[in-house]
Amino acid sequence: MRTCAKWAAVFGVISVLSAPAASAAPDLPPITPVLSSYQGCRTASTVDTNDIPWAQAMLRPDRAWQHANGAGVTVAVVDTGVDATSPALAGRVANAGEDCVGHGTFVAGLIAATPRQDGGFTGIAPGARIVAVRATDHAGNATADVVANGIRSAVAGGARVVQVSAAVTEGNGALAAAVRDATAAGAVVIAPASTGDPDKAVPSFPGAYPEAIAVSAIAPNGAPVRTSAPQIKVDLAAPGAMMTGIGPRGNGLFVSGGDAVAAAQVSGTAALVLSYRPALSPQEIVRRLRDTAYPPPGNAPDPLLGSGVIDPEAALTAEFPAAGGKPPIAPAAVHMPPPVDTTPEVTAAVVATAAAVVIAAVTIAAVIIPRGRKRGWRPAP
Template sequence: MSRALGPAALAALLLIPGTAAPAGASGAADSPSLPGMPTTVADGRPCTAGSAKKSAQVPWAQSFLGIDRAWGLSRGAGVKVAVIGTGADLRRVPALDGRVTGGPDVVAGGTVRDDCVGYGTFLAGIVAGGQQQGLEAAGVAPEAEVIAVRATDRHGATTPQALTKGIRAATRTGARIVLVALSVPSAPKELKDAVLAAQKAGALVVAPASAREWESGAGGSQAEKGPAYPAALPGVLAVSSVGPGGKPEAPGTEKGRRSQPRLSAPGVSVVGPGPGGRGQFTGSGDAVAGAFVAGTAALVLSYHPRLTAEQVAHRLESTAYGAVGETPDPGIGLGIVDPVRALSAVLPEERPQPPSGTRRASAPAVPPLDPPEARNRALAVAGGAAGVAVLVAFLAFVLPRGRRRGWRAGRAGGPVTETG
């Protein structure tokens, strides 16, 4: 005959690690039935068709970053973000209405009006897409202005020369943030000069840390190793992607060129808009992570408009999840971007100075946040502890009282009696 567990034994059982999955740590993709967003379209293949599917769920990346809480402080108003990619569908995507305008098409000439691949449309939506009726998905900075610049051919392939023209065109728009969603395997002098000119004009340049998506179209091989450009250039904020739960790609699994990231952000199975209408897609890649960082930079610049590009980058890096020093981790750089903390934190150098002649106390460093997995695990344990407290109270007080009143557990289907 088995013996009933006492309160202490029940408490220990409930707190055994692994008995409950922490929220947000699942590796499951958002709405796996949504079509995937390609990064290129093969020669001879039709353009990406519009999606007929939508998801009413809150996308994991949006919840993971706490973007809705950041909107209480800033929504990116008054900030221009240039997205250099495959263009944007400006005629048929409601999420982009009033938020995305067509910039120069440096390859075909003229002004951007469409997007055969769809990846540029997707990234523009991650930066500043509007929330649609019945859908929870929205861009990071929905009141920012995105200027779509195309630096690829119709199928999504680029070159260092096209990328150079795209960066110079983006700089001429006056954008404070330039998201270069393309990577190439080399950086000729003109590309370096274009990036430097953008930085001198006051723009923060953000780029994917890897070149896997674009290298086959940029004169390289998927098997090549080495840095990706412009991510590897000085002053460029290189970004890598993480999946649900904040896990980076396992070391050693990368293919193609890759530079050391400075920051990371969600970039696996992310939900966003695409070409052709109101439907949604899922997209992945370091460029997607870069879109989250660019959108967060827009929130910061709108809330702290006097910051320079260097100061914005410093704020993003100093307030990232797990920011512990100046040595970037190979997988996530200095940490995972944190929109709420990037807006609200008071950095050590921003603290008020004491009056002259008084002893100055050393300014405490900004405390590092635990990595998302640790935070989720702590929340799960805290929730389990609260449940244990309630259970212990029940076992210690309610059951004895009931027994004093004559309560006994009855058999299934048996009569329940009460004695006075």
């Protein structure tokens, strides 16, 4: 029944997003992983809002904070650099410097931004420390060798969680060895499963390596952003469309998306797990992240969702049987509504349609099923 309750909470988020207040939210400037040839460095955002982002409302990291908030854990962000001028990261970023693209700062905020005084956006693990590792050129372009060196620098800097946002479409021996060595040193390497457009997904490295956790993005309705997954390894899924977060040069908010952004939610959750259970090995952390995720429809691994959508609280608190195996969960099949437009311009009307479908599902789970059980009804095997 825990899975039913969890998905009911997810569906409730969608109904909140369809409310008129959500459609009136300010337009946030976008951040992309790479700057185009005609773009200069990202300028500061002057837009702010106290609205709770949909991903935050879905994952509810605050439920895990009563146990741990990431304190004592260092997370490396291998990306475009991290600008620490935002108050949300003040005093907790090593190697901070220029971030022309802004993507590394955005990802670091998703992982570890502190809660705002007036509410709204916060990171998954606001007590964690960030070590910035720039692995791209000025515009955000990366190579396998530079990313490999970035991973090694991250581990040398004491990172137990290595978020590799600067993914590349072709790996090499140096990158594969860097991931293996990082895991052997006790670090968890987390990376996007793919790059490119939703209908033209390209496998990315190091996410394609078996030692790394490859993450794919979901939209506000819980459906995968990707429409197909040819030759893409997916271990876990997390929110990764229309994501709100901080950026460079101030405290204004931006919007971004993609598998690399989704991976930041998993990196933040891994930091929470390590903060609460510091003795865990990388393999034990991966097991927790996978086995406590919201399972895909049918309770079986899915090519677009992997083991399911990350669950921060369960990843911390679940008690596993001594003999191995998953924690005792009674999953229920969930049929998600069709995918919605995942661009920043998605309309409230589309989300509202999805909300109507899932609200009906919640009603069944919350009202009809309990009444049936009182009469002795049991689901068919």
